[in-house]
Amino acid sequence: MNPNNPKVFKDAKDALYDFQSGKTLMSGGFGLCGIAENCIDAISEMNVNNLTVISNNIGNSGRGLVKILVQDKIKKAYCSYVGGNPDLEVRMLNKKIEVELVPQGTFSERIRAAGMGIRAFYTPTGFGTLIAEGKEVKNFDRPCIMETALSADFAIIKAQKGDKFGNLWFKETARNFSPLMAMAAKITIVEVEELVEIGDIDPHEIHLPGIFVQRIFQGKNYKNEIEFLLLEKE
Amino acid sequence: MAWTNSEMADEVILFFKPFSSVNLGIGMPTAVAERIPENLQIMIHSENGVLGVSGRPTKQSVSPTLINAGKETIAVKKGASYFDSALSFGMIRGGHIDYCVLGAMEVDVSRNLANWMVPGKKVTGMGGAMDLVNGSKQVIIMMNHFSKEGEAKLLSHCQLPFTGLNVVDLVVTELGVFKPNGNIFEVLKLAPNTTKEDLKMSINILN
Known part of the structure; x- marks a missing residue:
């Protein structure tokens, strides 16, 4: 921690100093796009287990969060979605992980909802399917199921x-x-390609106000991998 | 003679009104993006957070942070926008997307869809499909007519776990265009030289 600015940390390991076994972790990114590469690497080197992870894909194509997944x-x-993630699919079918x-x-x-202080909401999505099992159903213009907010101890985002x-x-x-994850976690750790001074980003251009961010650090060695490279035919 | 994927895409596109918004699922429906005529002015939505997908990037313009929901690199056109996943699914759930085109494992006459798992065998997850089928104004299924085992995938009752109930508006396969109406599949069109016998569908679910 930096005494002049308690939000700024040196690197991923520094920012994850109090991350422990049994914690709930949100991890941003869609496939490999926008994942917190430095934080994922740091967690893969930490002696932690029994994590609950909230992330759209839990890594993909053997990369990203798959590093932590294969360490069980x-x-x-x-x-x-688990398509394109055979390491997860096989653990699901063998019941090595609860998904x-x-x-x-x-x-x-x-x-x-968790970030906005909403406890639950009703949606038609999933009505009549396996995911509706055990959930309250209420009829509005059509039947909806109740879904509850999802929060976390930590979020790692890039x-x-x-x-x-x-x-x-x-x-x-x-x-x-x-x-969304930044809003929903108690401690949100952000790694950036460019860490700039306060005032350097035009207020109009800010996508997420800093009130939702507890820790930030200048990331390094980004791979920014492409899963499926498709180019215009020449 | 069965339609090619491109010809199936053209059949799907015939249903699009100009200036509408369209979400394309992973797999076969991506062929639609490559066939939409520019003068239709369609805005293609991808649920990972972009409206205004235009096709593929060049070697010079390709960006690892610009992808579609299939994790493929894309380009965007003038008027495109980027947003987070909650806003993206607000567009879907809120009924702002005119058409979604999805692949499927099974569709039945009651407009039910199954496309996300085979119990004990294969789990891909539903991704955005459950939101898309309940939120889009029109749901068009684009799929192969037969399973790998050679069975027609248009059924009287879905056998696999549902993705959504009473949601499918149209089905386009390589053999024709079908409309499930609650009792039967109406045949709207058949591919050239295709007969109803070629469909291998039980006569009581076909008109």
């Missing part, structure tokens, strides 16, 4: 640019779940 550090996962599959819109809204108050700017589709 994850006890329970919340995600919407709650959540429809992606419900997933993002449950996280947003932004393109951030200032030392934690105001963030995301690039293209790297934003995805990250602002």
